[in-house]
Amino acid sequence: MPVDEATPAVRPAPTGPARRAGSGSRATPRRGRGGRRSERLAPYVLLAPALLILLLLRFWPLLLGVNFSFTGDGERDGSAVGLANYLELARDPLFLGALRNVGLLVLLLPVAVAIPGLLATFIYLRVPGHRLYRSVYFFPAVLSPVIVGAIFNLLLAFDGPLNALLGGVGLGPVDWLGDPDVAMFVVVGVHVWATFGMALVVFLAGFATLDASLLDAARVDGASLPQTIRHVIVPSLSRTIQFVVVTTMIGMLTSMFGLLYVMTSGGPEGSTYLPEYYIWIQQGQLNRPALASAASTVLFLIMLVVGLLQISLLRRAVREA
Amino acid sequence: MSHLRWGRWLLALPMAVLALATVYPLAFTLNVAMKTRREYVLDRFSLADALRFDNIGAAWNSVGMARYLANSVGVVTASVLLLLLFGSMAGFALSQLRFRGSSVLFLCCLAALFVPFQVIMVPLARVMADAGLVDTYPGLVLAYVAQFLPFTIFLMTSYYRTIPTEIIDAARIDGNSVYGVYRRIMLPLGTPALLSVGILDALFCWNDVLIALLLMPSAEHRTLMVGVTSLRGQYSDDIPTFASGVLIAAVPVLVIYLFLQRQIADGVAAGATKG
Numbered sequence A: 001m002p003v004d005e006a007t008p009a010v011r012p013a014p015t016g017p018a019r020r021a022g023s024g025s026r027a028t029p030r031r032g033r034g035g036r037r038s039e040r041l042a043p044y045v046l047l048a049p050a051l052l053i054l055l056l057l058r059f060w061p062l063l064l065g066v067n068f069s070f071t072g073d074g075e076r077d078g079s080a081v082g083l084a085n086y087l088e089l090a091r092d093p094l095f096l097g098a099l100r101n102v103g104l105l106v107l108l109l110p111v112a113v114a115i116p117g118l119l120a121t122f123i124y125l126r127v128p129g130h131r132l133y134r135s136v137y138f139f140p141a142v143l144s145p146v147i148v149g150a151i152f153n154l155l156l157a158f159d160g161p162l163n164a165l166l167g168g169v170g171l172g173p174v175d176w177l178g179d180p181d182v183a184m185f186v187v188v189g190v191h192v193w194a195t196f197g198m199a200l201v202v203f204l205a206g207f208a209t210l211d212a213s214l215l216d217a218a219r220v221d222g223a224s225l226p227q228t229i230r231h232v233i234v235p236s237l238s239r240t241i242q243f244v245v246v247t248t249m250i251g252m253l254t255s256m257f258g259l260l261y262v263m264t265s266g267g268p269e270g271s272t273y274l275p276e277y278y279i280w281i282q283q284g285q286l287n288r289p290a291l292a293s294a295a296s297t298v299l300f301l302i303m304l305v306v307g308l309l310q311i312s313l314l315r316r317a318v319r320e321a
Numbered sequence B: 001m002s003h004l005r006w007g008r009w010l011l012a013l014p015m016a017v018l019a020l021a022t023v024y025p026l027a028f029t030l031n032v033a034m035k036t037r038r039e040y041v042l043d044r045f046s047l048a049d050a051l052r053f054d055n056i057g058a059a060w061n062s063v064g065m066a067r068y069l070a071n072s073v074g075v076v077t078a079s080v081l082l083l084l085l086f087g088s089m090a091g092f093a094l095s096q097l098r099f100r101g102s103s104v105l106f107l108c109c110l111a112a113l114f115v116p117f118q119v120i121m122v123p124l125a126r127v128m129a130d131a132g133l134v135d136t137y138p139g140l141v142l143a144y145v146a147q148f149l150p151f152t153i154f155l156m157t158s159y160y161r162t163i164p165t166e167i168i169d170a171a172r173i174d175g176n177s178v179y180g181v182y183r184r185i186m187l188p189l190g191t192p193a194l195l196s197v198g199i200l201d202a203l204f205c206w207n208d209v210l211i212a213l214l215l216m217p218s219a220e221h222r223t224l225m226v227g228v229t230s231l232r233g234q235y236s237d238d239i240p241t242f243a244s245g246v247l248i249a250a251v252p253v254l255v256i257y258l259f260l261q262r263q264i265a266d267g268v269a270a271g272a273t274k275g
Helices: A016-021 A033-068 A084-091 A093-124 A130-142 A145-156 A161-168 A183-208 A212-220 A225-236 A238-254 A257-263 A275-285 A289-320 B002-034 B037-042 B054-062 B065-096 B102-112 B117-130 B137-161 B165-173 B178-189 B191-207 B210-215 B224-234 B239-274
Strands: none
Touching: A033 A289, A033 B065, A033 B102, A033 B117, A033 B137, A033 B178, A084 A093, A084 A289, A093 A130, A093 A183, A093 A225, A093 A238, A093 A275, A093 B002, A130 A183, A130 B002, A130 B239, A145 A161, A145 A183, A145 A257, A145 B002, A145 B224, A145 B239, A183 A238, A183 A257, A183 B002, A183 B239, A212 A225, A225 A238, A238 A275, A238 A289, A238 B239, A257 A275, A257 B210, A257 B224, A275 A289, A275 B117, A275 B210, A289 B117, B002 B054, B002 B239, B037 B239, B054 B065, B054 B239, B065 B102, B065 B137, B065 B178, B065 B191, B065 B224, B065 B239, B102 B137, B117 B137, B117 B210, B137 B191, B137 B210, B137 B239, B165 B178, B178 B191, B191 B224, B191 B239, B210 B224, B224 B239
16 A cells, blocks of 8 residues: 555644644644645545556557558558558448448347336335345356357257257258357357346346336326336336446447457457457457557547437436435 | 236246346356266256266366466456556546546546547557566556556545535545545545446456457466466366356355445446436
8 A cells, every 4th residue: 555654643634624623632733744735645645546547548648549540560560551451441341341240239129228118117026035036037148158168059059959959840940150040140149148247236126216106196096017118118218227228238339348259259251340340350460560450540530429428317316315 | 006017927927037047047057067977968057966076076186277367366466456546536536626627527437437448458559568567567556557547546436426515615624635535534434436437347357358358468477367267278177167267257246246246236226326
C-alpha cells in the first residue's frame, strides 16, 4: 500500500468541523502546511494509480490506434496513407461478412433478450422448482467461452453425439460447424446458451423492485399470463430491459472471440467472422496492424452508438442510487 | 386457484427441459472423460462402465496443464489484488471526497468502460512491446488490471456512496487522515463489495483468452484457458483425453460456483441495478 501515511493516528484532522467540534484536549490543531497540502492532495493520490493505468493502457492506445489506422503496413509502416486502410476494409469480403454477421446479431438480439426475460418471469411467478432453476441456468455463465466452445465442439462434431442422435430418429447428419449457412447460427446459439443466465439474474434483480400489488391487481382482474407480461411486467421493467438489451449487444460484439477461436476459427469459408475476430487475424496472424486498427476504429464506432446509450442509462441509475 | 396451479406446472415442463439442456453438455463431457477410447467410439451415450481417471491423469501429465494452472493462479491472484486495491482507493475518493475535477474524473473512469479490448488491442500490444512487457507476467497482470479496473471502480464507487458521510466525519474528528480513513474505515466496511467484485474480477481474468493470446506468445507462459485451446489439435483422435483436459480446466470455476454462486449472482445483479 504505497499511499499509506506513517503516523495518521496522531495527526488531527485539519478540517473545519474538527476544530469546531473542539475536542480540545486531544486534538492539538496544529495545521502544519505539509500536512494540509497532503490532505488536500489525498484524493488525487488515491486516484493516481487507477488514472495512470487507464490513461496509459486505455485512452492512449485508443488515440494511438485511430492514428495508426491512417498509416501503412509492412514497407509503408508509419507513413501516412490516408483512407487506404478503410477503403481496403470496404472491399474485403471477410470484413464485409463480419459486418453482415453484426447485422445478424442485431436481428437475433430480441430472441437473446426474450429468452432470459421469459424465464425470469416464470421464476418470479414461482414456477415449481424455481430456486433450483435459478442456479442451474446461471452456471454456464461462469464457464470460459473456451471451455464452452470445446464442449460443444465435442457435441456438434460431424461424427459426434448430436448427429448420432439425429441419425437415430432418421434425420440426416447436419454439419453444424462446417456448413457456412448454419455455422454462425450455431455459434450464436451456443453463445446464448452460455450467457442467458447473466441476463436472467439481471432480470430477477429488476423483478425485485417490481410492485407486487400491480401483479395482484392484474390477477384479480383476471388477466392472462401474456396480458400480464405485456401490460404490467414490460412497462414496469423498461429500465431493466433497456439495460439487458445494451449489455447483451455489447456481449455479442466483444465476448464471442473465445467461441469463434475454438469452434470455427472464422470458417467455414469465413462465414463466422465478427469484427473482433477479423482484428485478431489481421494483427496476430497476418501482421497487418494498421489494417487491424482501421477495423478496430470501425468496431469502436459501432460500440460508441451502443455505449452512449448505456452511459445515459448508467448516469440516471447513479443519480437515483 | 387450481387453474393457476396447472398453469404453473405447464410452465415448469419447458423449464425443466431447458435446465437439462444446461447441465447435459457438461455431464456428457464428464462421462466421456471416464470412458476408454474404444468405449467412446462404440457408443457415445452409454455410461462409462467404471469411474476411470486414467484419461484425466494422462491429460494432466502430457500437455503441461499443471504449468498452465500455476500460471493462471498466479496471474489472476496478482491481478485481483491490484484491482481491489486501486479500485477501492479510487472508489473511496470518487464517492466520499470533495475535490476539484471529481465529476470529470468519474466520467473518465466511466468512459473507460466503453473502450472494449478489441478496439485497443493492436496499439496496446505495441505499447506493451515498447515497454518490454510482452510475454512477461507483469505485462499480463497490468493488462488485466487495465481491462477490469473501470468496472471495479464503478462498483466500488456505487457501494461506497451508500456509506453515510457521518462515519467518515467522525473518523476524521478522531484524528484520522484521509489515508487513515481509507485503511481503517473504508477497507473494512467495503468487505462485502470487495468480495463480490473480487470474485467477478477473478472469473473475468481466469476466463480470458484473447488478452493472454495476444500478450503471452510463448508456450510456457500459457494460461490455463489458452492451454485448453491447444488441446484440440493434440487430441483430435483421442476424445476422452480431450474431454478430460477440458474438464480439468472447468473444475476450478465449477467448484467456486458451487460455493459462491450467491455472491456471483449478487455481484452481477449489483452491476446491473447500480449501473
